Amino acid sequence: MADELRRTQAQMALAQRHAHTTDAERAEMAAKLLTEQAATERAHARASRAYAESAASRAALAEVRRLCTMTIADSVRAQAVEQARDTLAIIESITAEDPPFPGDAAWHSVWLHGDWRWLTKNMTTLEREHAADAVARYGAYLDTEDGVDRSGEPEGLRWWRGDL
Known part of the structure; x- marks a missing residue:
């Protein structure tokens, strides 16, 4: 009976060690998973920051373009018009090689091959404008x-606007 009790106690001790080892391994795997998830989130954050910086830069350049165009159209000062044209030429030379934003090709593919109106119907106006x-x-x-000069946007791209 004493041997059987010792054997049972030894088996219990072995089972407890196995349970604790399994718990420790499970905790280590959970920690590794969380570490990898954190690394993934940091990568997403870096990409988002880069996208935001790119968008801010492009928005600033668009505003400078608008102001230069306005100066060219409305200014009576020849020097101001010349400076605006020079500024536009510099902006165009810098941005001529700009690749599109990440994701633009995907939205363009959706436009070409999907039901655009149906896909954008449940979006907010801000989301629709972003996609367009x-x-x-x-x-x-x-x-x-392609060396093609198409002016303007495709018809029906911004279907939600009443003025188009």
Whole structure:
């Protein structure tokens, strides 16, 4: 009976060690998983920051373009018009090689091959504008790559606007 009790106690001790070892391994795997998830989130954050910086830069350049165009159209000062034209030429030379934003090609593919109205119907207006901007940007990029000059956006791209 004493031997059987010792054997049972030894088996219990072995089972407890195995349970604790398994718990430790499970905790280590959970920690590794969380570490990898954190690394993935950091990578997403870096990509988002880069995208935001790129978008801010492009928005600033668009505003400078707008102001230069306005100066060229409305200024009576020859020197101001010349400076605005020079500024536009520099901006165009810098941005001529800009690749489209990440994701623009995907939105363009959705525009070409999907039911655009149905896909964008449940989006907010801000989301629709973002998607349409991506389609327009990538379309313009393809036009420059192909050497085609299509002015304006495709018909029906911004279907939610009443003025189009």
